[in-house]
Amino acid sequence: MIDDRWQAAYGTNEPDTAKWPDLRAWIRAQHDAGRRVLLWFKAWDPDGLDPELTLRDPSGRPVATDPGNPAYLAELRRQVHRMLAPDGLDADGFKVDFTQRAPSGRMLAASPGSGADDGVWGLAALHRLVGALHAAAHEAKPDALVVTHTMHPSFAPVTDMIRLNDVLERDVAGALVPVQDQLRFRHAVAHAVLPDHPIDTDQWPMPDRASWLAYAEAQPELGVPALYYVDSIDGSGERVQPRDLDRIARSWRAYRTGLRRRRA
Incomplete structure (x- = not known):
C-alpha cells in the first residue's frame, strides 16, 4: 500500500516525481517479487482539477469534485x-479515504452540466463517486481491489473490501477505550452490514506498544491484517523490537494457514 502524499495533487493523481521518480518501475519490481500494490485515493479533493469539474463556494473556490458532472466522471x-x-502505472487497486467529506450546504454551486439539481447529492453523490471509481478500476484491471469505508448495504456492489478506519482514543463520554475492543466492535458492525465483504482491519493510530501488539494479534481472526508500524509507535514513541515483528509474523502465518484451510 502506498499511502497518502504519493500524488503531486490530490485531484489529478499524478505521481510526485520528487518522491517517486519512476513509480511504474517500482510497481513492476513489486509485481516481480510476487506482491500487489494499492494506491491511496483521496475522495472529493479538487486539488489541481479544472474548476469546471468541481463544486464551488460563493467566492468561486473549488471545495469538492462533482460526481454529478459527466465531464468529471470521464476525467x-x-x-x-x-x-x-498495464500501459499506465499498472497498480492493482485503491485504498479510498476521506469519503466522509461529502460536500454540503445550500451555498455551493454545481459545475456546468452537473446533475446536482436532479438529486445527486449527499449519500447519492458519494455512491456515484465510489461506483464510478469501482467500475473504472475493474475496467482497467478486472481483478482490481477497491477498499472503502462505506459501511452501508447500498455500497455492496461498488466496493470490494470494507476498511474499519482510524482508531479513536476515547469514546463520546471521554473515557479511554482499548483499541482491540474498538476493533471487535467495528468488525461486528461491518460484518452485520456487509456480511459477504472481506474486512480490512486497519491499524492506526496506536497509543502504545502493548496496545498495538494486542490489536495486531486480534486482527487475523477478524479480517485481513494490516501493518502500519515497523520502527516506532507514534502515540508513545516506543521503539518496535525485532521480537515484536516476530510475533506479527507468526500471527500472519497463522492467518495464511487458515485461508488455505478454508479454500480447501
Whole structure:
C-alpha cells in the first residue's frame, strides 16, 4: 500500500516525481517479487482539477469534485486507467479515504452540466463517486481491489473490501477505550452490514506498544491484517523490537494457514 502524499495533487493523481521518480518501475519490481500494490485515493479533493469539474463556494473556490458532472466522471475514468492499466502505472487497486467529506450546504454551486439539481447529492453523490471509481478500476484491471469505508448495504456492489478506519482514543463520554475492543466492535458492525465483504482491519493510530501488539494479534481472526508500524509507535514513541515483528509474523502465518484451510 502506498499511502497518502504519493500524488503531486490530490485531484489529478499524478505521481510526485520528487518522491517517486519512476513509480511504474517500482510497481513492476513489486509485481516481480510476487506482491500487489494499492494506491491511496483521496475522495472529493479538487486539488489541481479544472474548476469546471468541481463544486464551488460563493467566492468561486473549488471545495469538492462533482460526481454529478459527466465531464468529471470521464476525467476520473481517465485517471483510473492511467493508474491501474498495464500501459499506465499498472497498480492493482485503491485504498479510498476521506469519503466522509461529502460536500454540503445550500451555498455551493454545481459545475456546468452537473446533475446536482436532479438529486445527486449527499449519500447519492458519494455512491456515484465510489461506483464510478469501482467500475473504472475493474475496467482497467478486472481483478482490481477497491477498499472503502462505506459501511452501508447500498455500497455492496461498488466496493470490494470494507476498511474499519482510524482508531479513536476515547469514546463520546471521554473515557479511554482499548483499541482491540474498538476493533471487535467495528468488525461486528461491518460484518452485520456487509456480511459477504472481506474486512480490512486497519491499524492506526496506536497509543502504545502493548496496545498495538494486542490489536495486531486480534486482527487475523477478524479480517485481513494490516501493518502500519515497523520502527516506532507514534502515540508513545516506543521503539518496535525485532521480537515484536516476530510475533506479527507468526500471527500472519497463522492467518495464511487458515485461508488455505478454508479454500480447501
